[in-house]
Amino acid sequence: MAALALSDVATRGSVARLILALSAACAVAAGGLILWAVGDWILAAGFGAAAVIVIGAVVAVRLLLPAAQVAATEPDWTVAHAIASASPDAIALTDRAGRLVCANDRYQAIFRGYPTPPNLGLDDVQGDRLGAAGRQAWRDGDARTDIDVRGNAVEATITRVGDDMLLWKFETTDASDLVATTTALIAGPDGDRLGSAGIMAALLSPDGRIRAANRVFRARAMGQEDGAIEGRDFARFLVTDSAGLVHFEREGLSGTSLRVLQVPFLDGDDAPILVALLDEEPAMALPAIGSSAASHVRSLIALLPVPLALIDRDGRFVHMNDAFTRAAGVDAAAPPLYPGDLVVREDKGALADSVRRFGAGAGHATQLPVRFAERPEEPVQVSLTGARGLGDAAVLMSLKDSSEEGKLKRQVAQATKMQAVGQLAGGVAHDFNNILTAIIGHCDLMLMRHTPGDSDYDDIHQIRTNSNRAAGLTRQLLAFSRQQTLRPQVLQLPDVISEVSNLLKRLLGETVHLVVQHGRGLGPVRADPGQLEQVVVNLAVNARDAMLAVSPNGGGTVTIETSAVTARAVRKMEEDVLPVGDYTALRISDTGTGIPADVLPKIFEPFFTTKEVGKGTGLGLSTVYGIIKQSGGYIFAENLPGSGAAFTIYLPVHAASAGAPAPATPAAAAPKVKAGETWGTGTILLVEDEDMVRAVAERALVRQGYTVLTAENGEAALELLRGQAAPDLLISDVVMPLMDGPTMVRHVRKQFPNLPILFMSGYAEEQLRRSIDIDNVAFLPKPFSVQQLAEAARDVLAAK
Template identity: 80%
Template sequence: MATLPQPADDRLLRLARHPAAIAAGAGVAAAVLILWQVGDTAIAAGFAAAALVLLGGIVAARRLLPTRIPISAEPDWSVAHAVALASADALAITDRGGRIACANDRYEALFGGFPTPPNIDIGETEAARLGMTGRAAWRDGAARCDLTVRGMAVDASVTRIGDDLLLWRFKAEDTGVATTKVAALVAGAQGDRLGGAGIMTALLTADGRVKAANRVFRARAMGQEDAAIEGRDFARFLITDSAGVVRFEREGLSGNPLRLLQVPFVEEEEAPILVALLDDEPTIAMPAIGSSAASHVRSLVALLPAPLALVDRDGRFVHMNDAFTTAAGVEAGSPPLYPGDLVVREDKGALADAIRRFAGGGGFTTQLTVRFAARAEEPVQIRLTGARGLGDAAVLMSVKDSSEEGKLKRQVAQATKMQAVGQLAGGVAHDFNNILTAIIGHCDLMLMRHTPGDSDYDDIQQIKTNSNRAAGLTRQLLAFSRQQTLRPQVLQLPDVISEVSNLLKRLLGETVSLVVQHGRNLGAVRADPGQLEQVVVNLAVNARDAMLSVNPNGGGTLTIETKAVSAAQVRAMDDDVLPVGDYTALRVSDTGTGIPADVLPKIFEPFFTTKEVGKGTGLGLSTVYGIIKQSGGYIFAENLHGSGAAFTIYLPVHAGGIAPPALAPVRARQGDTWGTGTVLLVEDEDMVRAVAERALSRQGYTVLTAENGEAALELMSGAAAPDLLISDVVMPTMDGPTMVREVRKRFPDLPVLFMSGYAEEQLRRSIDLDNVAFLPKPFSVQQLAEAARDVLGTK
């Protein structure tokens, strides 16, 4: 028990409270002494008068000066000590200086002593969180936080007591229902049955202290069946000789050798441990209660929640519990004969060899990583332990089912890979758009010098056509990386399907039937209608190819359905990915071959295709995925029970007003594109800057150029404002929006035209400026001229 130090003796303080009495006594004593020595009454009377004057001065001073407040006595901690000892929680009281005034035994057990909160050895992050909680309690009177201490979840609450003390309470949660059940089994009737078969069992805490034990273990370890063994150190009951043989310490080196068997029933750190001890040599055991040792062992194994199985010396299964059959994918009514029957062919030999070695008495425990045939894509860990003395059983098998953990790891790895590929795709699209802008621009400039019929005209036109096709590929890359420019509108899905139906009929051909079904009470969604049309077309083309692969002569049915999905229906689906809410669903299904199981997890990956070389880019479904995710929706693929596959898209129902529109793109308009004025062109790519400068100069503008934002600011320092500022968005040293903000400080009404190979949707978050327009790359000379004219026309 930790307490504050007691105060020093205060007798001098009590004496100091009566200075008048001290002065009067001193004066009288001095007068008597002089009268005795000198014998002069006058001198003695003078000393007595001086003492009286001093006494009067002291009394006057005490009345004029403020009375000193006495030092308070030390508080009585006995009541606090009693309350702390009676509490099941860890308690501590600290003063303003952070010193512990009081703490109970539970606090010492939880933290290994009496460290001062928050200076507890629980890791920097947890200690920092506890310190913030303490400061909040000083300020607000009370605060709480959740901590993890030695693998246990701990609820920490701090309460201010008066103005000088803090009460720290730490409540640790239970280790779990499984631990409670096993403790009851070990100490109850099941433990007695095991004891009757000569099996000593004990449940240990993570630090090796006994939590529960059966009667036989108590009798062998302590000499009495009803001895109080809970909380004692398990290791102190055992000794080991020079040969490594384990015996009970109470029985000495002449006692029977023991074999320890550890049963992992909770796969958590700091979890309790179930230990079984068996005599390595025949001993006189207590009579069995009801049946053989094997039946008792099977009863215990069947009740444990961990996947466990028993294997005999010939390598055949003796017993397996329900958790094991579930983890191994054992079908009801057809149990396997050998463990090797459960795993894939590659793992049969290693598992059989390990079981044979342990069945023969070799080794104590080992772990193998295998794959069950029922779930070949998910490796699991199998722990093998030799188990002599358990009847027919010779090997104990336990399975660590890490399927969920492995699934989460694969999902995280897949998400990380997709994010990295998406960033790469966006960067490639940006650089590719700059190159295409230069190619298309130079083609336009050459076409101005050639007329139809010239020998070079058709070649230049072909180059421009192929460049425009490449621009479509960059749009697919941006769609995959969710960086394409969207023009979201509030719309109804049936309207989008109606717009694209005629195109679908031509794409599907005469041999594939198109069936469209619309549900009732469909909610409006907010999405880009053009991008949704692209989604439907891509899914329809993939479905057509799948159906033609079944029947090259044609045939099949493509079904497009729309339906309303309420929040209650989503909740009933219990899907981990789809949040609860109201959705409008679009389902595209076909009667093709379906999607192979090994291909299904990869279908949305970029550049992944099952088509022949030269017949697919692998960007179709990745583009669909990018568009749907950027629109705030979700897409799922599944195989149908009969034949074929289905893609279901969930778009959230739009609620509220229409969001403000995005930066409006510059629409190409026919007409005169000639203009006048000064244009400042800022572009870091030399080839794009050269093309844009020539194109604007041909239209009659005076063009000033700069290679980055800093150069543009230096060019404009002290100069007059240009009529138009055209700038790239992403540039080295200083980007376009930052440069425009600096320019707007001098010229607040300067019109700005941004151009970029990245998508406007991505850049909108950084472009929070008024009176700006956007021109996506790649663009033609005509589009650039019309964009400049339109922006200057709104000036």
């Protein structure tokens, strides 16, 4: 340090000499300038000397002032260190650069040296937390956090001192303070609250002397709540009977037995001891295991059909009956030692805690769901309760198989979800059908003004084609939601399979072999043949894709079978979902790898698919499900024992009523109307709430020669008909705001009883059948073309 000071002085002297030399030169130059200007040697010499004196004084001041300033800003840490040493807490001071400036002896003792905060040998998490607190102190002025130093809780408080220092203060909890606090708690109101819960508490010194006790303990041990119990031997207040049960010496062996619990308090042989005493529950009047009566109890448990097991205080199995071993899948050759050995890892902790609690004397039964390691997908309800008087047994464990209950809950949830999605799909399809009706209708009207070869004809025709494709999508949505309009017929399944076989052979390809087998005695079914063909094609194509996904070149076999299923056979199947009755079954199977177990319950869900993105919408099987259910049938999927999967459809056999008249011979169909041809006569009232649909329908009917009156809702239609002559035909939408179509028709029929009605709707006819169940009513589903509307109106008027 002295050498550094001398070097500094020498440096400053050299600088001073250089500055003086330069100032002398400047003074001479200034004097010469005065002499040249004035011509007076005395004045010039005086001016130069004054300049030398002034410059020298300035240099002297500048040389001496920095040393004084440096000496003045150099801090003296002796006082700060003395103050820090006087504090009982660990104190450290760091500067802006993060260097340790000073620390007291307590800091050295806690952190075993003088490490610089926040690098105090802590783990990464605590080090990051302490560093973040330090940065907060620089920003906000102070911060605090808790850290753990070798198992001891330490509270760190960081304070910014001025602008350049951080003061780190680390407070530790002293064991003596903790003992004093605990003593005050036990002897005070907190101890009384423990007593009201039935807990007798006492704090003992290492030699077993009582340092503090709550009122309940003093009352039970001494007979008076305010007795002077401090300093007395704890063991003298207790006695033990021949069975090893502990009692208060004052109450005798006939008094209530006690459970003595030592609460972990502080580490070390000289640490105080915290003891809690609880009253034992009275023992049940049952014989101990090992006696002759106990063998009868065990035999009784073994005969009970309920899965039961006995567990001792240490949580080990003592006995389990046959029903328990079967329900839990226990291997008789290697039975489990603990209940936790039976369940999956996630359930071990909860089950072990419950067993331990009841083994310690909990009095109320509890139930918790667990999953056995052998069957993790099937939850089981476990009931636990305390068992007394059965020797080593302390806990009674029973099982309740909740797999069926869970299965029913999942089925209800699935049905609810399917219904909600179905309602959504039906609503979307209805609105979409209105839009498609307008698009298709306007395309038809435009095509009437253009001929093939016209520059716009192909574009209009392409729009119409795409609209028809969109209409097919809405039919899929309605089929999935079981809201499509079906045209059921009485038919034979072999006829449907025969019609679609040629198409299937082309769809399946050359590598997939199609086998068709029909049974005998097949009953007729009532279904829509077109929709039934869609079901067969969908299932066959899915089977083909499943087989080709495994072996792109190997192919496989798709088998379509029909068979008769009698009510007796259905009864033997014991199928809860399938009602007893006569059915005609359709079975489509393949030779693939089958359906994965986790996928099988989801295959009929909407938008669920196992295909790659862009190769499947997930509506195929859900549409199949909707068609079959709407046709009154049932469909089941299963994996075959060898390989592959099978879908079995049960359609009820149609039985015509004995008195049903023979179907009338259909009249010769009227020739279809060519585009642009006009042939209609009469007045039609058109009621439609959608402006775009009403506009296109009005134009289409006017072009056919009809006089058309329009109304936007039912109330407007009634107002229009008031005092007017009856129209020839009323065409109305079914679902409309304010007043729906069927309500309006019932009011109109009061005025015009024989007025023919043509309902149109984007919803399915079956869904609306109850509301439109009115005489002399026809139905036209949306979307429809101009020609379909014209033909429907002509047919209704022709039948008038």
